[in-house]
Amino acid sequence: MLKPARPAVLGMILKGFPRISETFISNEILLLEKMGFHIHIFSMRQPRENFTHRSVADIRAQVDYLPEKILPHLPVLMKTNLLLVSRIPAVYRNAMRMAWGRYLRTRKSATLKHLLQAGYLVQRLLPGQGVAHLHAHFAHSPTSVALFSSLLSGLPFSFTAHAKDIYTSDPRQLREKISLARFVITCTGYNREYLRRLAPGAQIPIDCIYHGINPRLFTPAADPGLPAANGPRRLLTVARLTAKKGLPTVLEALGRLRDDGIDFEHVLIGDGELRDEILASIRRLGLGGHTRWLGTQPHEVVLAHYRRADVFLLGCRIAPNGDRDGIPNVLMEAMAMGVPVVATRVSAIPELVQHRRTGMLVPPEDPGAMARAVREVLEDAELRGDITRRARQRVTRDFDNQVLIGRLADHFKAALEER
DSSP, X not given: OOOOOOOOEEEEEESSSSOTTOHHHHHHXXXXXXXXXXXXXXXXXXXXXXXXXXXXXXXXXXXXXXXXXXXXXXXXXXXXXXXXXXXXXXXXXXXXXXXXXXXXXXXXXXXXXXXXXHHHIIIIISTTSOEEEEEEESTTHHHHHHHHHHHHHOOOEEEEEOXXXXXXXXXXXXXXXXXXXXXXXXXXXXXXXXXXXXXXXXXXXXXXXXXXXXXXXXXXXXXXSSOXXXXXXXXXXXXXXXXXXXXXXXXXXXXXXXXXTOOEEEEEEOOOTTXXXXXXXXXXXXXXXXXXXXXXXXXXXXXXXXXHOSEEEOOXXXXXXXXXXXXXXXXXXXXXXXXXXXXXXXXXXXXTOOBTTTBEEEOTTOHHHHXXXXXXXXXXXXXXXXXXXXXXXXXXXXXXXXXXXXXHHXXXXXXXXXX
């Protein structure tokens, strides 16, 4: 009696897994599994946090970790890659030529690491796993590993391009990845147009599929009328403490609200490389009695703060190195929760937030405009009610992740059926 054919497995190459700041990836994997996909995760880094979102526990995918650094893992990296050289010498030479060409463009030694990690993945982790297609999240290092793994294994690859990975990547390297991929997914129309301009001759599809959220998990806590007359207004920001989030604009806007006599409490959730600078700004602006920094928090704690918030603020900007957001998921979450958002007119944010319809948009790095927008939302009940109603409608109609991941699943299904 013939054994049933083993289902094709989707190999997913991630920068790190799990990551508290990348809930959209774990949600995507979980929903794909519920649709029947078999997934094998290859993570380039161990988890950075000692806690995860609850949804991660429901993911059934096998997870293998690649050697993160060359020197501590040099013996195993050399052994696995030399075995590949002896097994497929011509294929490995071709991969080496590409790695050398990529190194000559940028003079970045990370290219060698990505080749060695790909060799480890193909020789040590792939055999016997039934992986038929490789997909990387983020267009920089995970896609570099996916590209070399594809060359060494013969498996096709695709990738999802997000934000920083697009705009801080060498355009020549990114163009090459696009030309060799089976398809490319990106999370905003703004990104899609940039990638199409970058690789105008590429014949592969570049599709915009928003991340989205589960609107059923983010429901309004109360009637979105004016905040209570007594007590301070409750303002909320959830963001990584990085340059592109524009937190100095948020803090300076808060200082203006305080100077205008607005009584408020501001909660800042998130962590990052600019932590010391942001905390120093809070002290310098005299906001110690108004702003509480809570660091990184699990999903349940963030939800509780959404329920209490009167306004959500985010001051996104284009960082000096070109890094920028796509559409921050926290904006969708706040809008679904009935919290009016005040954000900046940067990158793809206007694809979600329409000024005075689904939120308030102000120019980046303009704390005066941000303060005025916050005050207007706090004081104008009719505007606030209209915004919150339309905002939730917008998210539930166009940013439901179950619908969006269904579109993504179509790409993966077609790729796996081609094996």
